Amino acid sequence: xxxxxxxxxxxxxxxxxxxxxxxxxxxxxxxxxxxxxxxxxxxxxxxxxxxxxxxxxxxxxxxxxxxxxxxxxxxxxxxxxxxxxxxxxxxxxxxxxxxxxxxxxxxxxxxxxxxxxxxxxxxxxxxxxxxxxxxxxxxxxxxxxxxxxxxxxxxxxxxxxxxxxxxxxxxxxxxxxxxxxxxxxxxxxxxxxxxxxxxxxxxxxxxxxxxxxxxxxxxxxxxxxxxxxxxxxxxxxxxxxxxxxxxxxxxx
Numbered sequence: 001x002x003x004x005x006x007x008x009x010x011x012x013x014x015x016x017x018x019x020x021x022x023x024x025x026x027x028x029x030x031x032x033x034x035x036x037x038x039x040x041x042x043x044x045x046x047x048x049x050x051x052x053x054x055x056x057x058x059x060x061x062x063x064x065x066x067x068x069x070x071x072x073x074x075x076x077x078x079x080x081x082x083x084x085x086x087x088x089x090x091x092x093x094x095x096x097x098x099x100x101x102x103x104x105x106x107x108x109x110x111x112x113x114x115x116x117x118x119x120x121x122x123x124x125x126x127x128x129x130x131x132x133x134x135x136x137x138x139x140x141x142x143x144x145x146x147x148x149x150x151x152x153x154x155x156x157x158x159x160x161x162x163x164x165x166x167x168x169x170x171x172x173x174x175x176x177x178x179x180x181x182x183x184x185x186x187x188x189x190x191x192x193x194x195x196x197x198x199x200x201x202x203x204x205x206x207x208x209x210x211x212x213x214x215x216x217x218x219x220x221x222x223x224x225x226x227x228x229x230x231x232x233x234x235x236x237x238x239x240x241x242x243x244x245x246x247x248x249x250x251x252x
Contacts, residue, residue, distance in 0.1 A: 002027045002028055002029050003028050003029065003108040003109065004028070004029040004030075004031070004106065004107050004108045004109075005021060005028060005029065005030050005031070005107065005108065005109045005110075005111065006031050006032075006033070006092060006105060006107035006109070006110050006111070007030065007031070007032040007033070007111045007113060008033050008082045008092070008110070008111065008112050008113060008114055009032075009033070009034065009035075009112065009113035009114045009115055010032060010034040010036075010038070010039035010040060010076075010078075010113070011034075011038075011039065011040060011041065011043075011113075011115065012043070013113035013115065014032055014034070014039075014111070014113035015032075015039055015040045015063065015068065017111050017113060018030055018032055018068070018072060018074055019072060022072040022073070022074065026073075029075075030072070030074040030075065031074070031075045031076075031077065031105060031107075032068075032074060032075070032076045032077065033077050033080045033081070033082050033092075033094060033105075034065075034076070034077070034078045034079075034080065035079070035080065035081040035082075035097070036078065036079070036136065036137075036138070037078050037079060037137070037138075038061065038078075038136065038137045039063060039064070039065050039068060039076055039078060040061070040062040040063035040064075040068065041060050041061050041062055041136075041137055042059075042060050042061075042062055044166070045059070045060050046060065046134055046136075046137075046139075046140045047134065047163065047166035047167045047169070047170045048166070048170060049140060049144065050134075050140060050143055050144045050147065050167070050170055050171075051169070051170025051171065051173050051174055052170075052173070052174065053170070053173070060137065060140070061137075065078050077094075077096075079096070079097040079098045080094050080095070080096055080097065081094070081095045081097055082094055082095075083095050083102075085110070089106075090106060090107055090108065090110075091104050091105060091106045091107065092104070092105050092107065092110070116247040116248060117135065117247060117248060118133035118134075118135050118243065118244075118245075118246075118247055119243075119245050119246045119247060119248055120133065120243065121245070123216055123217075123218060123219060124218040124219065125218055125219030125220055125221060125226070126219055126243075128219055128221035128226050128241070129221065130146070130150075130152075130221065130224060130225075130226055130238075130239065130240050130241060131219065131221075131226060131241040131242075131243060132146070132240070132241070132242055132243065133242070133243045133244070134163060134167060134242060134244070143240075143242075146240065147171075147174065147240065150224065150239065150240070152176060152238075152239030152240040153175075153176060153177060153239055154176055154177040154178075154179075154237065154238045154239050154240075155167075155168075155171040155176045155177070155178050155179070155238050155239065155240045155241070155242065156178075156179045156180075156181060156226070156228055156236060156237075156238035156240075156241045156242070157171070157178065157179070157180045157181070157241075157242045157244060158181045158216055158228075158241065158242065158243050158244060158245055159180075159181070159182065159243065159244035159245040159246070160180050160182035160184070160186075160187030160188065160189075160212075160244075161187075161188065161189065161244055161246070162188070163244045164180065164182075164187075164242070164244030165180075165187060165188065165199075167242045167244060168180055168203070168208060171240075171242075172206055172207075172208065176239075176240075177207070177209075178207075178208050178209070179208070179209035179210075179211065179236050179238065180203065180208060180209070180210050180211065181211045181214060181215070181216060181228070181230065181236075182210075182211065182212050182213075182214075183213065183214065183215040184212070184213070185212055185213050186199075186200070186212065187199055187200065187203070187210075187212075200212075209236070211230065211234070211236070214230045214231055214232045214234070215230065215231045216228055216229075216230060216231070217229045217230060217231050219241070224239065225237055225238070225239055226238055226239075226241050228241070
């Protein structure tokens with residue numbers, strides 16, 4: 001009798017594990033649970049769909065649940081959240097979010113690929129309606145809808161990592177006045193300080209307001225505009241704010 005593997009979580013980790021397992025064993029039974037609706041999408045393309053470089057939303061979807069099931073002969077269940085693991089009994093408790101039902105699924109091997117979630121520190125005003133994080137397809141849809149409907153003229157990106165810079169680039173390309181707030185003394189922390197200076201100069205040449213070595217003290221929302229008070233005491237205003245300040249791993 002073939003063994004059964006349950007994978008909790010899709011996208012890069014879970015979907016890659018699924019494909020590798022199938023290549024290693026054509027007979028093993030594989031079940032993948034994904035809490036959301038999208039199993040495999042191009043994370044790096046999300047800002048470029050918002051900015052219009054990628055015009056077709058479907059281009060973001062690397063694989064659909066149906067295409068994965070047909071290609072790899074596996075069982076993919078979206079909108080299914082694993083809420084509990086019974087290690088001794090080798091089973092998981094699954095909540096079917098679409099039908100509001102709960103059931104158990106047995107396994108021989110379990111792979112956890114629950115991923116991470118954007119950091120959202122308890123800063124006053126952080127839940128204002130024009131403050132967003134970009135992490136998945138629903139986030140992308142929300143931000144794009146807001147930009148299309150509200151036609152903001154200015155944007156503040158909090159965080160100078162890769163996603164933050166990509167969002168700054170695409171909002172700039174849409175014609176917005178962009179500010180970047182970064183607590184460190186450089187953007188793109190993984191690269192050398194000297195190399196980051198090239199990025200700084202490029203941003204400034206594009207008219208980006210770059211605030212380094214400064215953090216957010218509070219957000220204040222009024223009349224569809226958010227005023228950010230920085231730790232230095234300076235204030236900047238934006239019609240839309242993108243949080244890109246890091247992640248925390250999901251608890252297993």
